[in-house]
Amino acid sequence: MARVALAYDEIYLKHDTGGHPEHEGRVRLCHEYLRSQPFFEKLIKVRPRPVADEEVLLVHTRRYLDSLSSIPSTRRGNLDPDTLFGPGSLKAARYAAGALTEAVDRIEAGDIDSAFCLVRPPGHHALPDRAMGFCILNNVAVGAAYATRTRGFARAAIIDFDVHHGNGTQDIFWEDGDVLYCSLHEWPFYPGTGSREQTGAGKGAGKTVNIPLPHGSGEEAYIEALEEEVLPAVRRHKPDLIFISAGFDAHRSDPIGGMNLDEESFATMTRAIKQLAMESCDGRLVSALEGGYNIDALAASVGMHLAALLD
Numbered sequence: 455m456a457r458v459a460l461a462y463d464e465i466y467l468k469h470d471t472g473g474h475p476e477h478e479g480r481v482r483l484c485h486e487y488l489r490s491q492p493f494f495e496k497l498i499k500v501r502p503r504p505v506a507d508e509e510v511l512l513v514h515t516r517r518y519l520d521s522l523s524s525i526p527s528t529r530r531g532n533l534d535p536d537t538l539f540g541p542g543s544l545k546a547a548r549y550a551a552g553a554l555t556e557a558v559d560r561i562e563a564g565d566i567d568s569a570f571c572l573v574r575p576p577g578h579h580a581l582p583d584r585a586m587g588f589c590i591l592n593n594v595a596v597g598a599a600y601a602t603r604t605r606g607f608a609r610a611a612i613i614d615f616d617v618h619h620g621n622g623t624q625d626i627f628w629e630d631g632d633v634l635y636c637s638l639h640e641w642p643f644y645p646g647t648g649s650r651e652q653t654g655a656g657k658g659a660g661k662t663v664n665i666p667l668p669h670g671s672g673e674e675a676y677i678e679a680l681e682e683e684v685l686p687a688v689r690r691h692k693p694d695l696i697f698i699s700a701g702f703d704a705h706r707s708d709p710i711g712g713m714n715l716d717e718e719s720f721a722t723m724t725r726a727i728k729q730l731a732m733e734s735c736d737g738r739l740v741s742a743l744e745g746g747y748n749i750d751a752l753a754a755s756v757g758m759h760l761a762a763l764l765d
């Protein structure tokens with residue numbers, strides 16, 4: 455059986471966004487749900503650490519990090535029209551990205567095979583120099599850059615099945631030949647990037663794979679795109695480690711996304727990606743929560759995702 459870790463910390467509840475769809479109840483209630491599941495005791499519990507400045511600076515600018523650090527600790531406000539910030543936000547963001555670096559270290563040390571990081575704020579819209587779309591630090595990008603630039607992993611692949619395109623992750627690795635970025639997303643939709651023509655540049659030419667799917671797409675369309683385009687692209691890249699930007703907002707009950715998946719669909723996709731990781735890199739896989747805004751659907755989907763990783 456795979457040794458699967460769960461990285462979670464109540465620090466994520468301190469990023470207080472009030473009545474915003476991306477609120478603390480998302481991870482709190484998911485964690486409660488997971489605790490009620492028979493497989494919970496099989497998960498290896500990992501404590502996230504705060505990401506170090508030099509790890510943040512692998513993907514974000516010094517100017518942006520300094521601007522976040524200089525916000526007075528009592529201040530509330532917006533970093534962009536969708537991204538709220540309060541007294542506990544930067545600490546939560548540091549522990550969200552730090553869950554990924556901790557997971558990479560545990561995998562490299564051979565303690566675990568794979569990890570799911572139940573984190574917030576999410577990450578995949580965060581750009582090198584600014585927050586965007588509920589995201590402050592780009593958690594998965596920090597993890598992939600940390601793995602490939604500072605640890606012993608030559609190549610990484612990121613598979614992003616959040617309903618939105620991960621424009622921040624695409625931007626960060628646009629010219630990076632070591633990190634493959636593959637996204638399945640609703641199109642046309644926020645944030646507007648992610649056309650098939652966007653494939654990377656320089657050393658990263660061909661290392662961005664965008665698969666836009668029409669509004670209302672269901673499991674069949676996702677599995678076909680995964681099997682015919684994403685899995686072959688990842689096999690060609692020969693990664694040493696695979697990341698998942700695991701957004702569950704393509705669930706049919708999600709109030710933001712317009713797709714037609716259910717929790718079983720996420721189990722099916724997870725099994726396919728896990729099988730790919732077994733073939734490509736001895737099962738080494740780091741998954742991190744991105745979106746998902748119907749709490750019941752999110753908890754059920756995260757449960758199926760973890761059960762499939764454990765299987």
Ligand SMILES: [Zn+2]
Nearest residue numbers: 616617618745
């Ligand atoms: Zn999303």
